[in-house]
Amino acid sequence: MEPDFWHERWHSNQIAFHQDEVNPFLRAHFGRLHTGAGASVFVPLCGKSLDMVWIADQGVGVTGVELSPRAVEAFFAERGLTPQRRTQSGFEEYVAGPYRLLCGDFFALSPALLPAPMFVYDRASLVALPQPMRRRYVVHLCSLLSPGARILLVTFEYDQAQMDGPPFAVSDVEVRAHYDEGFEIERLAREDVIEREPRFRERGLSALTESTWLLTRRP
Ligand SMILES: C[S@@+](CC[C@H](N)C(=O)[O-])C[C@H]1O[C@@H](n2cnc3c(N)ncnc32)[C@H](O)[C@@H]1O
Numbered sequence: 001m002e003p004d005f006w007h008e009r010w011h012s013n014q015i016a017f018h019q020d021e022v023n024p025f026l027r028a029h030f031g032r033l034h035t036g037a038g039a040s041v042f043v044p045l046c047g048k049s050l051d052m053v054w055i056a057d058q059g060v061g062v063t064g065v066e067l068s069p070r071a072v073e074a075f076f077a078e079r080g081l082t083p084q085r086r087t088q089s090g091f092e093e094y095v096a097g098p099y100r101l102l103c104g105d106f107f108a109l110s111p112a113l114l115p116a117p118m119f120v121y122d123r124a125s126l127v128a129l130p131q132p133m134r135r136r137y138v139v140h141l142c143s144l145l146s147p148g149a150r151i152l153l154v155t156f157e158y159d160q161a162q163m164d165g166p167p168f169a170v171s172d173v174e175v176r177a178h179y180d181e182g183f184e185i186e187r188l189a190r191e192d193v194i195e196r197e198p199r200f201r202e203r204g205l206s207a208l209t210e211s212t213w214l215l216t217r218r219p
Contacts, residue, residue, distance in 0.1 A: 001129060001166060003067055003105065010068040016199055017124050017167065018047055022054040025154050025212040026123065029188045032214050033119045033150050035060045042117035044106050044141060045125035048075035055121065056098040063117070064101045065091075065109060072103045089113055107140055116146035123154040127167040134170070138178040142217075151183075151215040158208045163200070175213060183215040 009015060035041060039060045043052055046064030048071045056062050066072050072094055076083045083094035083101075091104035091113060102113065120141070129137055141151075155170040172187075179185055194201060194208040 001133065006067050010070040015047070017128070019050065021050070023051050023123050023154065025189060025210065026051050026054065026121065026152070029152060029212050029214070030055070030058065030121075032188065033121075033152055035119050039119060040100075040117070041119045041121050042114065042144075043121050043125075044137075045128055046075075046101065047071050047124070048078065049123070051121065051123060052099065053079070060119075061098045061100065063114065064099070065106050065114075066101060066103055067105060069103050072101045075099075075101065107136065109140070109144060111144055114144055116149070117144060118146065118149045120145070120149065120151040122151060124167060126153065127156050127165070127170050130165065130168060134168075134174075135178070142182060145217050147217050147219040149217040151213075153213040153215060155211050155213065156208060157211065158200070158205050162204045162206065172211070175211075179215050183217055186214045186216075188212045188214055 033041070035058070037059070040063050041055050041060055043049065043062060043064040046052060046066045052062045052064060052075070069092065076094060076096055076099070081096040083096035086093050089110065089112070090108060091102040094101045094103065102109070126134055126137060153175070155175060156167050157171055158169045160169045176185060189212040191210055192207065193210045194205060197208055200208050
């Protein structure tokens, strides 16, 4: 998916991926990230997700990266926050309260802009990308992380022949292929969610499972 695809989605308000409620897997498993005081959670491809609000309510900071200025500005406006803005290494940085959102291309992020994140929340980020981009995404994400870093990852599995992505189906095998080399991998949950996701049934799916993973970077 190229940037124009996402800009057009935000421009035309075709943002069905945006949830009006906090993701239940985040609520259930956030504790497994073991964030401590002063921690910050990195949210790649963050959109204007309410999950960031819930994470901040746990007493930690949130750093997101998002292509669309519309999404970033809507996130702050919907919270009644007026962020401070500055340009940094090609990104527009918006900061208010516990939130620091970098507007720009995830693939252009450098460690200088994002000092080694220890905690990552990935919902609708890896699965938003087609297969060749997913490999690039994982390689780039890993280049930003330090040993011991933990990722809470949410993935979807379904028959890709029944529906075009995004979101794309990401199998267990694929998760392990991406992360096996450098991470301890623990699956925290796997649930059949087709009943509570009618929009996917309307798009042709007969079955849909959602998995939550805890990935811990080996030293
Ligand atoms: C499927 S949405 C998910 C958003 C959010 N994670 C959520 O749960 O609502 C994917 C988001 O990633 C953004 N995006 C796509 N490619 C990106 C990139 N290369 N760099 C930064 N953001 C990107 C899109 O604009 C879109 O808001």
